[in-house]
Amino acid sequence: DAKTTQPPSMDCAEGRAANLPCNHSTISGNEYVYWYRQIHSQGPQYIIHGLKNNETNEMASLIITEDRKSSTLILPHATLRDTAVYYCIVRVMNRDDKIIFGKGTRLHILP
Amino acid sequence: GAVVSQHPSWVICKSGTSVKIECRSLDFQATTMFWYRQFPKQSLMLMATSNEGSKATYEQGVEKDKFLINHASLTLSTLTVTSAHPEDSSFYICSARDIGMSGYTFGSGTRLTVV
Numbered sequence: 001d002a003k004t005t006q007p008p009s010m011d012c013a014e015g016r017a018a019n020l021p022c023n024h025s026t027i028s029g030n031e032y033v034y035w036y037r038q039i040h041s042q043g044p045q046y047i048i049h050g051l052k053n054n055e056t057n058e059m060a061s062l063i064i065t066e067d068r069k070s071s072t073l074i075l076p077h078a079t080l081r082d083t084a085v086y087y088c089i090v091r092v093m094n095r096d097d098k099i100i101f102g103k104g105t106r107l108h109i110l111p
Numbered sequence: 112g113a114v115v116s117q118h119p120s121w122v123i124c125k126s127g128t129s130v131k132i133e134c135r136s137l138d139f140q141a142t143t144m145f146w147y148r149q150f151p152k153q154s155l156m157l158m159a160t161s162n163e164g165s166k167a168t169y170e171q172g173v174e175k176d177k178f179l180i181n182h183a184s185l186t187l188s189t190l191t192v193t194s195a196h197p198e199d200s201s202f203y204i205c206s207a208r209d210i211g212m213s214g215y216t217f218g219s220g221t222r223l224t225v226v
Contacts, residue, residue, distance in 0.1 A: 034214060043117070043204050043217035044155070087154075098145055099206070099215060101155040 002102030003027065004088045009106040018075040020105050022088030025069040032093045033064060035073045037084040038104070044087065047073065051093075083109045113139050113209040117218030124195055124225055132190045132221045134205030140185035141207035145215075146178075149202040161188040161205075195225040 005023045012018040024033065032051050036044040048055055048062045050071075055062040061074040075082055087104040091097055114137040124130050134144055142163045147155040159180055160168040167180035177199075179191040188207075192199055206217040 036214075036217075038155075041202070041220070041222070043115075043206075043220045046214040046216070049214060085154075098157055098160055100157060101147075103154050 002100050003090050004102050006086070006088055006102060006105045008103060009108065011108045011110055012075075012078045013110050014080060015077055018078040018082065018107060018109070020073040020075075020086050020088075020107065021070065022073070023070050024088070024090050027068050027090050028092075030092050031090045033062065033068075033071050034089045034091060034099075035060070035062065036087045036089065037082075038087070039081075039084045044101075047086075049093070078107075078109050080109050080111060083107060113207075113216040115205065115207050115216045115218040117205055117221055119221060120219060121222040122224070124223070126196055126225055127194055129191055129193045130195055130223060132192075132203055132205075132223075134188045134190070134207070134218050136186045136207045136209070136216075139207075139209035141188075141209070142185060144182060144188040144205055144207045146180065146188075146190050147204045147206070149204060149220075155204060158190075163188075192223065195223070197225045199223065200225045 032049050034049040035047040038044045048060050050062045064071045085104040085106050116135045118133045144161040146158045149155045157170050158173045161180045161182040163182045169175045182188040202220050202222050204220045206215045208215045
């Protein structure tokens, strides 16, 4: 079973920041938080990952709470191309462990 | 960055025939690859773990004799859907991890339609 819970869907106005929450209350000390997204009829795309510090890359920012039981993915300026299903996953880094996907959050960007 | 190529991107086959889907890591070697299946409006469901040079590990409920997996080299894994039926129609996706990368790279998927 997936170890994360996410809201099933969210709306965000184009140009605004999209904040996608994820709950992972049973996360282990050596597990990282990973985010992927899947645009319709494509394979999932890696977005970002982190352990306990906040992370930022060219796609998004990841904010992890101090107790690491939840996190938020932030798309700073959402565009219509960001419409996708976003998956939050916890796993140990650098191991060939299988990834179990939860149901994710379907993000709709509104024009 | 790491690229995983999946072929074909779509295929239509007749009921009772077999279909082979290829998953290649283009610029890295992968000892382990994963195969997923996804039905419309549902999440990805892991089918099996493909291990180079050894037998695949199947998830509970996945028929290993129906979904044959071969991982003969460090850059190629194949999934063969044998005696396909309409209920096997789905979106099949593979993934692999480059040792130098921390995340998994996914193929673009294969849409199988069995008629």
